[in-house]
Amino acid sequence: MRSFNSEKMDIPIAAAGLVFAVLAFRWLTRRSSPRIPGPRAHPFVGHIFQVPKVKTWKYMERLWHEYGPIVKLTLAGDDLLILNDPADAEALLGRRSKIYSSRRPLVYAGKYMSGNMRLTLLPYGDNLKKQRAAFHGMLQPRAIGGYEDMQHDTSLQLLVNLYRTPQDFYTHFPRFPASLIFTMSFGQKMKEDNKDLAAVQGVLYDFVRDSNPGAHLVDTFPILDKLPDFLSPWRAEAKRKHEDTIGLYRRLALDVKKRMEKDPELECFTARLWEQQAKMNLTDDELYYVSGSAFAAGTDTSSITLLWFVFAMATNPETMKKAQREIDSFFDANTLPNFSKMQELRYCFALMKEVIRWSPIAPLSFPHYLDADDEYKGYHIKKGTTVISNLWNMHHTESEFPDSYTFNPDRFMDKKAGTGDVADRLGDDIYGFGFGRRACPGQHLAAKSTWIAVVRTLWAFDIVPEKDELGHPKFLDIDDCSNGLTSRPNPFPATFVPRSSAHIDTIMASYERI
Numbered sequence: 001m002r003s004f005n006s007e008k009m010d011i012p013i014a015a016a017g018l019v020f021a022v023l024a025f026r027w028l029t030r031r032s033s034p035r036i037p038g039p040r041a042h043p044f045v046g047h048i049f050q051v052p053k054v055k056t057w058k059y060m061e062r063l064w065h066e067y068g069p070i071v072k073l074t075l076a077g078d079d080l081l082i083l084n085d086p087a088d089a090e091a092l093l094g095r096r097s098k099i100y101s102s103r104r105p106l107v108y109a110g111k112y113m114s115g116n117m118r119l120t121l122l123p124y125g126d127n128l129k130k131q132r133a134a135f136h137g138m139l140q141p142r143a144i145g146g147y148e149d150m151q152h153d154t155s156l157q158l159l160v161n162l163y164r165t166p167q168d169f170y171t172h173f174p175r176f177p178a179s180l181i182f183t184m185s186f187g188q189k190m191k192e193d194n195k196d197l198a199a200v201q202g203v204l205y206d207f208v209r210d211s212n213p214g215a216h217l218v219d220t221f222p223i224l225d226k227l228p229d230f231l232s233p234w235r236a237e238a239k240r241k242h243e244d245t246i247g248l249y250r251r252l253a254l255d256v257k258k259r260m261e262k263d264p265e266l267e268c269f270t271a272r273l274w275e276q277q278a279k280m281n282l283t284d285d286e287l288y289y290v291s292g293s294a295f296a297a298g299t300d301t302s303s304i305t306l307l308w309f310v311f312a313m314a315t316n317p318e319t320m321k322k323a324q325r326e327i328d329s330f331f332d333a334n335t336l337p338n339f340s341k342m343q344e345l346r347y348c349f350a351l352m353k354e355v356i357r358w359s360p361i362a363p364l365s366f367p368h369y370l371d372a373d374d375e376y377k378g379y380h381i382k383k384g385t386t387v388i389s390n391l392w393n394m395h396h397t398e399s400e401f402p403d404s405y406t407f408n409p410d411r412f413m414d415k416k417a418g419t420g421d422v423a424d425r426l427g428d429d430i431y432g433f434g435f436g437r438r439a440c441p442g443q444h445l446a447a448k449s450t451w452i453a454v455v456r457t458l459w460a461f462d463i464v465p466e467k468d469e470l471g472h473p474k475f476l477d478i479d480d481c482s483n484g485l486t487s488r489p490n491p492f493p494a495t496f497v498p499r500s501s502a503h504i505d506t507i508m509a510s511y512e513r514i
């Protein structure tokens, strides 16, 4: 016979049993998300010691072949999602752009070095929308037509420089987009010895270096930002860089404002910003940053593309000759090419696409950052994940780009021609300008600027690799390039040989007129 006491004891035991049963049922029937494929991680540090800082995209190419289109890595607790298939990038960065359009908060480069005002590093939100809208005014397809005269003049200067000192081509090509965007931004021609250019290039150099993942310990371990100043000398350094940058941008923008007083018709990006400052709701500091950022974001990207173009021509002479035959059929030696035949020179346009495909300037694009938890293809993707669209792998997908390591513009000649202005279509069929709401706002400008530089250079010069003692062309290694957010070919030997004296006469006669 059971005692009263033992009956009393049964109640909590039964309750505990019930709770246990419910938990066990839940555990057994839980829908756990499958693990996102990727290499095994070390406890605590994750893959921090496996991801090389040098040519990271090569390592990621191996992961793609081993683990498939979606790969996850973990760096000291931070998840990194790598998208190798453009369809996944479109689905997430494109169609779910509301939550996939942020940038990872960077303490050094974002908070202190940019005062949280640099467009490329801004999180998704009102400030970003404001700055992108301001950019759009300058860079939308309709506005681009207004820059043709500047593009003609600056590309003519490029030809003259290549003729006078061909051995310095490695500095001439970057100078072309730099002087173009400088003139567009600040409404005055850039002198050859312009000190502001060197200063802006310094800002850019710092930005690329300091925003590179792993550049500063505080961005891997943000808790270090809690340390006082005397234990954090990096903070003063970052703040000093911010003061230098905004000081420079302020001076350039105020100079435009002063010139506007004398010349209310002054036509440039910064003048438009001053006129519309109130409408765009930009503070003075934001205006300085927007006005300076076009230069910073557009110069390096365009110049690296052009350096890869030179590299491609020096290593693919038959392709170069084919493009020259197309150009010659429209422009003889007495006629400097201009934009009038941009629609017709289809092979030259395909050649530019191929440059961007073959060697994308940012092989891993600019990483996006996820603002909320998400589910995709059964995987759980955590808020705060850094999302990389791996342009390198996308551009080397054999099913889409057969024989993908070969430089071959013909692969784009069979594609649908499309309608409307060809300049709006440089990004079609390739992925080199990114995805979703952070996609490059400068691609229409880049299309026309790089096109005129490419066509004029090939019209005027043969680009030939230097020869060794035996007269054989020197080997140029595509892997001999810089590492970081962007990747440019390291200086390489190539020669620019004028195609005829008539071409040079045409160049010099046109140059005298500007």
Ligand code: HEM
Pocket (backbone or CB within 6 Å): 119, 120, 121, 132, 135, 139, 181, 294, 295, 297, 298, 299, 301, 302, 305, 356, 361, 362, 365, 366, 367, 368, 432, 433, 434, 435, 436, 437, 438, 439, 440, 441, 442, 443, 445, 446, 450
């Ligand atoms: C061939 C030349 C160029 C290439 C290949 C290129 C490529 C790219 C790529 C891959 C991105 C990152 C997109 C993403 O986050 O998904 C980007 C962003 C950007 N580009 Fe370009 N770009 C070029 C020229 C230009 C030019 C000429 C300008 C302006 C004058 C420009 C302004 C920008 C800006 C402001 C961003 C940041 C956008 C944001 O964070 O919201 N780019 N570009």
